[in-house]
Amino acid sequence: MTTGPARTNEDTFTFVPQRCAPPAPIETAVLGVVVSVPEPWAQLLVDWRTKVGDPQASLVPPHVTLLPPTEVQVRDRAAITEHLAQVARRHPPFDVHLSGTGTFRPVSEVVFVAVALGIADCELIATDVRTGPLARPLNFPYHPHVTVAHDVPTQMLDVAYDGLAELQAEFRVDSFTEFEQLPDGAWAVACEYPLTGPPR
Numbered sequence: 001m002t003t004g005p006a007r008t009n010e011d012t013f014t015f016v017p018q019r020c021a022p023p024a025p026i027e028t029a030v031l032g033v034v035v036s037v038p039e040p041w042a043q044l045l046v047d048w049r050t051k052v053g054d055p056q057a058s059l060v061p062p063h064v065t066l067l068p069p070t071e072v073q074v075r076d077r078a079a080i081t082e083h084l085a086q087v088a089r090r091h092p093p094f095d096v097h098l099s100g101t102g103t104f105r106p107v108s109e110v111v112f113v114a115v116a117l118g119i120a121d122c123e124l125i126a127t128d129v130r131t132g133p134l135a136r137p138l139n140f141p142y143h144p145h146v147t148v149a150h151d152v153p154t155q156m157l158d159v160a161y162d163g164l165a166e167l168q169a170e171f172r173v174d175s176f177t178e179f180e181q182l183p184d185g186a187w188a189v190a191c192e193y194p195l196t197g198p199p200r
Contacts (some may be wrong), residue, residue, distance in 0.1 A: 030071050031190070033084065033129050034063035035096070035122065037146060041169040045113065045148055048164060052156035060187040064092040064096070064115060064144045067134060068125040069143055077131050081191060083132045084178060088193035090128065092173040092200060094121040098146060100168075101161045109152070111160040112145035113167055119144055121200075125176065137198045 037045060042062050049057035072080060097117035104110045115122065122144035130136055149160035175194045179187040 009047050027074055029074055029077070030069050031067070031080070031134075032065065032069045032179045032181070032187065033067035033134075034065055034179060035173050036177050037062040037064070037098075037169070038171050041098070041167075041171070043072050044167075045146065045164075048160060049148055051163075052160045053152050054149050054156075056147075056150060060179070061145050062148075063177075064118075064122055066122065068138070069181065070134065070136060072133070077142050079133045081178075083134060084129065084176075084191070084193050087125065087128045088176065089193050091121070091197040093113055093172060093195045094118055094120045096122075096169075096171055096173055098167060098169040100166065101146065101148070101164050103157070103161060105157070109150065109154075109157060110147055111149040111157050112147050112166055113169075115144045115146070117170075118173065121156055121173070129176075162168050 036042070045062040046057055049062075094117060095117055099116035100111045100114050102112055102114045104112075123142060126142055126144070130138075148164060149157050152160075173195070176192040176197050177192050180190040181187055
């Protein structure tokens with residue numbers, strides 16, 4: 001019987017321990033799909049994430065999540081690639097405006113940079129991505145954002161929240177990115193998917 005992808009850490013890209021097993025062909029992979037934040041803001045956000053002591057700073061570049069880290073069968077990768085390519089062909093490029101900070105506290109110890117423009121586009125693409133071979137539920141309603149501090153001491157969450165409160169960043173999104181988690185917990189680009197859909 002075929003089952004859907006397994007759910008892992010939701011939304012915030014964190015280390016997902018791989019199952020211990022004797023040397024054998026790898027049967028599963030952990031994937032995520034994101035809108036990457038371009039330079040010069042990407043390095044700025046990495047620097048801030050490093051400053052507050054977030055261990056994920058060096059493992060995953062700044063991004064807006066479209067598909068949270070999700071365990072999939074390696075045998076399904078070709079179908080997943082075709083699915084994501086089809087999704088990209090259905091959606092046009094769009095503009096994103098990041099503005100100020102927000103937090104999920106007390107539910108989750110996360111501070112993020114807020115998406116002020118581009119929310120609807122992210123929602124539409126994310127919903128489309130989470131169909132077919134990547135169909136999965138979410139623990140919480142989808143909320144596009146860029147994480148800048150996660151599971152760090154409270155005072156460091158406050159530092160990130162206050163330090164980036166005036167951040168403004170505007171950029172054009174013309175693709176989304178599929179990442180795959182490596183054994184050491186870092187995330188590597190698996191594929192870029194250009195957005196080529198008709199204008200909305």
